[in-house]
Amino acid sequence: MxxxxxxxxxxxxxxxxxxxxxxxxxxxxxxxxxxxxxxxxxxxxxxxxxxxxxxxxxxxxxxxxxxxxxxxxxxxxxxxxxxxxxFKGPALLPEGVKARARANQIISIADSYAYRPMVWGVYVERVEKPAQGEPSDEARLAAALAEADVCLAALAALMEGGPFLAGPRLSLADLHLAPMISYFQQAPEGAARLAAHPGLAQWWARMSARPSLRQLGLCAG
Incomplete structure (x- = not known):
């Protein structure tokens, strides 16, 4: 499309x-x-x-x-x-029915299961709250990390070794998950869990080097 x-x-x-x-x-x-x-x-x-x-x-x-x-x-x-x-430009959803369904599945996973634990449960508790002088809720953080573990394992499996989440080319699935991972990996626990999935870690290194992510200040560090 x-x-x-x-x-x-x-x-x-x-x-x-x-x-x-x-x-x-x-x-x-x-x-x-x-x-x-x-x-x-x-x-x-x-x-x-x-x-x-x-x-x-x-x-x-x-x-x-x-x-x-x-x-x-x-x-x-x-x-x-x-x-x-x-708009003109590279299509950001795969052409094949199955590949497009996979991309939409990953987008749904990001929305339904990854966003809240990775961003609000991990980043906010471990990074944002301490930066504002507030204590982390360790119980909430632990629960969020457990949910994030399930998400990362599912996403790693769905990648099937590809350079991008839904196949050989960048798609909306990558652009949907990347801002969430950008926050998640700023927490030490998030970075460690991402590193435990080499395919996802390589994907994030590839994504964070893209000019679009750098333009918005989303980087690996």
């Missing part, structure tokens, strides 16, 4: 914060497609809350939201798939 030849030229807008995993997923997709875009700051965790006008873009008050040529979307997965199909 390659991009169309007649996509409107209006610069897309992404609404959210630069450090959000799901905003990063959308922005990585845009960058990999070679699409210039604008990040419009919206912080759902601001003391005053979500701006009331933003609810017209996202009735649930989450980020990101997206607009292109008057067309509005919310939910990162839907936005990323739209970007892949609406």
């Amino acid at each position: 390659s991009g169309t030849d007649d996509a409107p030229a209006e610069r897309p807008r992404v609404f959210g914060t630069a450090d959000s995993v799901y905003v990063r997923i959308v922005r990585l997709t845009l960058i990999e497609k070679g699409v210039d875009h604008e990040l419009v700051p919206v912080d759902p965790f601001a003391p005053e809350g979500v701006p009331p006008a933003y609810r017209a873009r996202h009735p649930f008050g989450r980020i990101p939201a997206f607009e292109h040529d008057g067309f509005r979307l919310f939910e990162a997965g839907a936005i990323a798939r739209y970007v892949d199909e609406a």
Whole structure:
């Protein structure tokens, strides 16, 4: 599924914060497609809350939201798939039915099982809280690491030795998981668990060297 030849030229807008995993997923997709875009700051965790006008873009008050040529979307997965199909550039989902299903399965695993333990359970507890002078919740951290172990094992098995998560070429699956791993591996326990899966560790080294990830400050260190 390659991009169309007649996509409107209006610069897309992404609404959210630069450090959000799901905003990063959308922005990585845009960058990999070679699409210039604008990040419009919206912080759902601001003391005053979500701006009331933003609810017209996202009735649930989450980020990101997206607009292109008057067309509005919310939910990162839907936005990323739209970007892949609406713009020229390398296709970011495999052509084969089975390979495409595998990519979508990995995206679902990342959303349903990896995001919360890896980011909120491991990164926040081990990295962000101590940086703010708060104690880590060790019980929560241990539970999150156990969940992360299951996710990493499943992902490593699904890779089947490929250079990318869903086959020989970069896909939306890679761009979906990468921002989560970027946070997860900043915790010593996360880095150790990633290293225990050589295929995933090599995948992350490859991903973190990509210009798109470096542009957004997602690196291996």
